[in-house]
Each structure stands twice: as structure tokens, then as C-alpha cells.
Amino acid sequence: MAGRGSASAPDAAVTIRDVARAAGVSAMSVSRVVNGKPGVGPETAARIENAIQALGFRPNRMATSLRQKRGLSLLGMVVPDPYTPMFTEIAVAADAALREHGLIVVTASSGRDPVRERALVGSFIDRGLDGLLLVSEDDDHRYLAPELQRGRPVVFVGGPPVGVEAPAILVDNRGGARTAVEHLLGRGHRRIAIIASTTGFPAAERLAGYRQTLAAHGVPVDPALVMRVPHGRVDGARATARLVDRADPPTAIFCTNYLLTAGALPALRERGSGCAFVAFDDFEAATLAEPPVTVVTQDPPSMGRLAAELVVAAIDGTGGGPERVTVPARLIPRGSGELPPPA
Amino acid sequence: MAGRGSASAPDAAVTIRDVARAAGVSAMSVSRVVNGKPGVGPETAARIENAIQALGFRPNRMATSLRQKRGLSLLGMVVPDPYTPMFTEIAVAADAALREHGLIVVTASSGRDPVRERALVGSFIDRGLDGLLLVSEDDDHRYLAPELQRGRPVVFVGGPPVGVEAPAILVDNRGGARTAVEHLLGRGHRRIAIIASTTGFPAAERLAGYRQTLAAHGVPVDPALVMRVPHGRVDGARATARLVDRADPPTAIFCTNYLLTAGALPALRERGSGCAFVAFDDFEAATLAEPPVTVVTQDPPSMGRLAAELVVAAIDGTGGGPERVTVPARLIPRGSGELPPPA
Numbered sequence: 001m002a003g004r005g006s007a008s009a010p011d012a013a014v015t016i017r018d019v020a021r022a023a024g025v026s027a028m029s030v031s032r033v034v035n036g037k038p039g040v041g042p043e044t045a046a047r048i049e050n051a052i053q054a055l056g057f058r059p060n061r062m063a064t065s066l067r068q069k070r071g072l073s074l075l076g077m078v079v080p081d082p083y084t085p086m087f088t089e090i091a092v093a094a095d096a097a098l099r100e101h102g103l104i105v106v107t108a109s110s111g112r113d114p115v116r117e118r119a120l121v122g123s124f125i126d127r128g129l130d131g132l133l134l135v136s137e138d139d140d141h142r143y144l145a146p147e148l149q150r151g152r153p154v155v156f157v158g159g160p161p162v163g164v165e166a167p168a169i170l171v172d173n174r175g176g177a178r179t180a181v182e183h184l185l186g187r188g189h190r191r192i193a194i195i196a197s198t199t200g201f202p203a204a205e206r207l208a209g210y211r212q213t214l215a216a217h218g219v220p221v222d223p224a225l226v227m228r229v230p231h232g233r234v235d236g237a238r239a240t241a242r243l244v245d246r247a248d249p250p251t252a253i254f255c256t257n258y259l260l261t262a263g264a265l266p267a268l269r270e271r272g273s274g275c276a277f278v279a280f281d282d283f284e285a286a287t288l289a290e291p292p293v294t295v296v297t298q299d300p301p302s303m304g305r306l307a308a309e310l311v312v313a314a315i316d317g318t319g320g321g322p323e324r325v326t327v328p329a330r331l332i333p334r335g336s337g338e339l340p341p342p343a
Numbered sequence: 344m345a346g347r348g349s350a351s352a353p354d355a356a357v358t359i360r361d362v363a364r365a366a367g368v369s370a371m372s373v374s375r376v377v378n379g380k381p382g383v384g385p386e387t388a389a390r391i392e393n394a395i396q397a398l399g400f401r402p403n404r405m406a407t408s409l410r411q412k413r414g415l416s417l418l419g420m421v422v423p424d425p426y427t428p429m430f431t432e433i434a435v436a437a438d439a440a441l442r443e444h445g446l447i448v449v450t451a452s453s454g455r456d457p458v459r460e461r462a463l464v465g466s467f468i469d470r471g472l473d474g475l476l477l478v479s480e481d482d483d484h485r486y487l488a489p490e491l492q493r494g495r496p497v498v499f500v501g502g503p504p505v506g507v508e509a510p511a512i513l514v515d516n517r518g519g520a521r522t523a524v525e526h527l528l529g530r531g532h533r534r535i536a537i538i539a540s541t542t543g544f545p546a547a548e549r550l551a552g553y554r555q556t557l558a559a560h561g562v563p564v565d566p567a568l569v570m571r572v573p574h575g576r577v578d579g580a581r582a583t584a585r586l587v588d589r590a591d592p593p594t595a596i597f598c599t600n601y602l603l604t605a606g607a608l609p610a611l612r613e614r615g616s617g618c619a620f621v622a623f624d625d626f627e628a629a630t631l632a633e634p635p636v637t638v639v640t641q642d643p644p645s646m647g648r649l650a651a652e653l654v655v656a657a658i659d660g661t662g663g664g665p666e667r668v669t670v671p672a673r674l675i676p677r678g679s680g681e682l683p684p685p686a
Binding site (some may be wrong): 108120128 | 426431451465467472605612633
């Protein structure tokens with residue numbers, strides 16, 4: 001398969017996304033037309049076909065072989081843990097979007113262990129899986145360079161590729177943190193704690209967003225309210241207990257991921273704490289808790305759908321390129337984040 | 344690979360589980376010794392080696408090839424949906440138990456669609472995955488007969504193989520339903536509704552357990568309180584609304600799976616209903632809800648660990664055989680199931 005970028009032959013450098021841009025449609029629509037699938041109106045299809053001819057776009061061989069393969073093709077998705085609902089939602093949305101392409105998403109957990117993550121990616125590649133979705137907190141992905149050069153579709157989700165260029169669906173972690181902290185500031189809170197993992201790009205970004213936002217509002221950061229802990233339920237529970245049991249407890253907690261939240265909420269409940277609480281990442285139980293949990297959500301359905309589009313672009317086009325799409329995070333007020341500070 | 348049972352050569356009929364029984368240890372311990380892994384004390388190891396010699400046990404070729412393969416081997420797990428926490432817990436427990444054997448569990452959802460399930464199993468087999476864990480609600484598994492005859496490790500979990508013989512980890516669905524219904528009867532409830540899926544072996548068994556238990560206690564079944572609905576959150580919500588909004592509502596609901604429960608609880612909450620509630624299958628949010636949710640749980644960690652043992656037995660032994668292990672279900676009272684009927 002041809003490489004990406006300007007070193008390739010001129011027509012090989014044209015990707016399905018170039019066609020999509022020229023025709024003013026999504027890459028998925030172009031893929032539908034290229035693959036003879038239904039769902040694109042005749043006028044749009046004509047516009048896409050004109051763009052294909054004008055740009056000299058040629059679907060690549062991997063796409064052809066994929067279409068000719070019998071049965072379902074498998075797309076391997078590596079997630080950091082099997083519990084975080086956001087990863088499941090991304091997988092479900094990607095799977096739904098890829099179904100018409102005969103691709104099915106299979107997932108496995110790296111357990112946030114870079115050694116296991118690389119072994120897992122290696123096993124997926126050895127088994128000839130047709131692409132990879134990588135939710136990775138690793139800080140070095142250069143081991144993937146040969147695979148990317150060979151044109152294997154690899155799309156990063158939720159965290160950026162480090163040391164290699166690959167398409168990625170990213171989240172506005174700092175913006176999401178700012179939204180959460182400003183929401184609490186707006187309710188009159190000044191002693192706002194944060195619980196964040198010691199590892200991973202999203203945790204570092206969310207913590208940076210927390211610090212920036214407090215600074216921008218002239219609220220000093222109390223180091224005693226910044227809890228950096230491992231990425232587990234028990235760690236969320238312990239951090240919450242330590243915060244709430246202080247002589248000068250925070251009046252609000254910003255908890256930066258699902259597993260920490262899953263530990264924090266029972267700890268708050270046990271203590272009968274009236275501490276305000278905003279969680280990063282939505283989860284089904286958020287509406288069942290008392291009070292229901294205010295969250296900042298990354299919109300995993302959009303992330304999954306966009307990841308699927310980039311996978312299809314990487315399969316049908318010429319490598320997909322290092323395109324990055326950042327999905328905004330938004331706040332869903334439900335009750336816990338609207339609790340006022342004690343009078 | 345040799346077939347299962349008495350038709351095989353005498354020594355080929357000896358399985359790793361025969362060795363385990365003779366030595367009074369688990370199949371996992373025998374596997375550890377056979378594979379030269381640590382974790383078995385010298386006395387136990389000697390007893391296992393004596394049993395191996397006495398019975399003439401020979402590890403099979405698939406096991407040898409598995410050990411010689413570089414990197415991680417993949418075990419494909421098919422689950423009915425990606426949301427039900429029990430399936431995740433089973434996968435996590437199986438994965439943890441299989442890690443020392445160099446196996447990693449990858450999961451994909453059939454969406455309770457038999458066509459997709461078979462295509463998925465076919466794709467796993469085409470990709471040379473080293474075994475299958477199948478949580479299947481299909482009513483015909485004869486398409487797997489050739490694979491089972493070839494000695495491919497296939498272990499059923501939570502539902503029985505139909506039309507073929509294969510090892511299975513099953514649940515005492517009727518016993519679990521009886522436990523739930525007797526718990527509610529013991530709190531004085533007589534109008535006990537059930538919400539069950541229209542499809543799948545577990546739903547049918549749980550419904551049968553409900554009917555049997557009411558009959559055994561001389562409580563007539565009101566057909567209006569038996570809700571059979573599709574297997575989704577929205578269906579659980581609608582069924583709950585219809586029950587609670589009746590002129591003669593039930594005083595208790597037995598909800599027979601996670602997705603129905605995830606829909607039922609917000610519906611109960613919206614209506615401010617004081618209806619008692621017992622769910623089949625535990626879930627993390629059960630402790631966050633108000634009141635916390637009483638559940639009957641199938642002990643997914645044990646199911647995953649046992650499934651892993653059967654997979655290892657099938658890989659190391661001579662096919663695993665049609666062994667069935669039934670895991671009991673037990674009740675965890677948390678509050679919702681202890682609400683009394685209105686005076």
C-alpha cells in the first residue's frame with residue numbers, strides 16, 4: 001500500500017477525506033458510494049463520483065480485499081479497563097457505524113499496563129485483524145510506526161499518538177475541566193478539591209484545566225485538596241474519605257474519571273456528606289444516585305462514530321493521515337453539582 | 344486431536360481433570376505443573392506428577408503449540424450485549440485466571456442476534472483464536488459440532504449448549520428466582536410482578552422459578568403481573584410504568600435481568616413508587632440507588648474462574664468433555680427488596 005503524504009505518487013496521496021471535502025459530504029458517504037452500499041441519494045452520489053474523478057481518487061487494495069473477505073472482519077479495540085462506561089459507549093457506537101462495512105469491534109483491556117497493551121496490539125496484528133482502535137494512556141507509540149507505514153488502519157481515541165502520526169479522536173479535557181470547575185465556582189464554592197489519576201494524558205490535562213480555571217478566577221489552589229491517586233475504585237474511595245474527614249474539608253469535589261467516581265460516591269454516601277460533586281465521564285448509574293450526579297461528558301457516541309469514519313477513511317483511502325478531531329465536553333447538571341456550600 | 348470419551352485410545356481419554364481428581368487438586372494446578380509455571384508447592388507438584396504417571400496423561404498438541412506461540416494468545420468471548428455488568432465480570436475473572444497461561448480474553452457482542460453470533464464465532468475461528476467462551480441465548484449450536492470434534496476449546500457460560508456437547512458453566516436460574524420470590528413472600532408480599540425477556544434460556548427458567556415458587560406457596564399467579572418484553576432498558580421502563588400505573592398495582596417487582604432493571608429503576612423513581620424490588624444480576628450502581636437495590640447474583644467471578652479452568656482443561660486435556668458446573672445464585676439484601684407492602 002502507498003505511504004501517506006507527499007512522498008507518494010500524486011494520485012495515491014488523495015484520500016477519501018479529500019473526496020469528502022470536495023463533495024461537501026462525510027467520509028462515510030464517500031465510502032458508501034465507493035463500496036456500492038445504499039444510503040446516499042442520487043444527487044449526492046453524483047457529486048461524490050464527480051469529486052472522485054476530478055481528484056483521481058483510487059480506493060486501495062486493502063479495502064478491496066476487505067470487501068472480498070467472507071464473513072465479518074474484525075476491528076480490535078484496546079481499552080484501558082473493562083469497566084469505564086465511556087469505553088463501552090465508544091465501542092458500541094463504532095460497532096454500529098462499522099456494521100454496514102462488515103466490520104465488527106472486538107475489545108480487550110490493557111489494564112493500563114503498557115507491556116500488556118503492546119502485547120495485545122501485537123496479537124491483534126498477528127491475527128490479521130483489519131484495524132485497531134486504541135484508547136491508550138501509554139506515552140510512547142513508536143512501536144506502531146511500521147504498522148502505520150504499511151497502511152494498517154490505526155485510530156487513537158481519547159488520547160493522542162506519541163512519537164508517531166496517526167488519526168485521533170480527542171477530547172477537550174482542559175475545556176471540560178474548566179466547565180466543571182466554573183460550574184462549582186458559580187454555585188459559590190471556593191474550596192474545590194480534585195481527585196485525579198497519577199497516570200495518563202487525560203488526568204494530567206484535566207488537572208491542568210482545574211488549576212488554570214481556579215487561577216483565572218483568583219482562587220488559590222490548596223495543595224491539600226489536590227488528590228493524585230492510582231486509577232481504581234478503592235483509590236477514589238480513599239481519596240474521598242481523606243478529603244471529607246479533614247478538619248477543613250472541601251465544599252465541592254471534581255472527580256476526574258469513572259473508576260475514581262465509582263469509589264468516591266459510596267464513600268460520600270457512607271459519610272452523609274453534603275459535598276457538591278461533579279464527575280468527568282457520564283455513566284448510567286449517575287441518574288440513580290441520590291442526589292443524581294452532575295457530570296461532564298465527552299459524548300462517546302460521537303467519538304465512536306467519528307472513530308469509525310476515520311477507520312473507514314484509513315481502510316478506503318491512503319492511510320487516513322494524521323487527522324485529529326477534538327470532541328467538546330459538556331456539562332449535564334443533575335443535582336450533585338448544584339449543591340451549595342454550607343452557609 | 345483425539346475425540347472425547349471412550350471411543351478414544353486409552354491414554355488419550357485421560358484428561359487434565361482426571362489428573363486433578365486423582366491428585367486432589369484443581370485442573371489449574373495440574374496445568375501449572377504441566378506448563379512449568381510457578382505457584383504450586385513442591386509436595387503438591389510431586390503428587391500431581393505421580394498422578395500424571397499413574398494415569399498415563401499426555402498434554403495434547405494444541406497445548407504444546409499454544410505454549411510455543413510467541414506473545415499472547417487470544418480467547419474470543421461472545422456476549423449477548425456489551426452493557427450487562429455480569430458479562431464484564433465473567434470476562435475479567437476469566438482473563439485474570441488465564442493470564443498466567445498467556446491467554447487474553449477479547450470480547451464482542453452478538454446483540455442477541457443468532458445470525459450475528461454465528462458470524463462472529465466464524466470470524467473468531469477464521470482468525471485462529473485459541474478458544475471460545477460463549478454466552479449464548481441461541482437455541483441451536485449444532486454449527487459448532489465440527490469445531491468441537493476438532494478439539495477446539497469452546498466453553499458455554501450462563502446458558503447450555505443446544506444440540507452439541509460442550510463444557511458449560513451454568514447458573515441455578517430457577518433456584519435464584521425461588522430465592523428472590525420467597526424473600527418477597529417472606530416480607531408479606533402477595534401481589535408480586537415479574538418482568539422477564541421474551542427470549543433466552545435464562546429468562547424462561549427464571550419465569551418458571553417464579554411460577555413454581557408462587558404455586559408452592561399457594562399464591563395464584565395474576566397474568567396481568569407477568570410482563571414479558573424485549574431485552575432492553577426501554578422495555579424495562581415501559582413494563583414498570585404499566586405495572587405501577589395499574590389500578591391494582593403489584594406491591595413488589597422481580598426484575599429478571601440487568602438491562603430491564605436499568606430501565607425499571609428510573610421509572611420507579613419518577614413515579615415515587617414504594618414498590619419493593621429485587622433484581623436478578625448484581626451491578627455496581629445497585630449500592631448507589633435509593634433505596635439500594637436487593638439482588639440475586641450469579642457470582643460472576645466464580646463463573647469466570649471456572650470457565651477459565653474448563654478452557655485450560657480443554658486445551659491441555661482431550662477436549663474437556665461435556666462437563667457442566669452449576670453455580671448457585673444467592674440473594675444480597677440491600678433495602679429495595681425489604682420494603683413491606685402498604686398496610
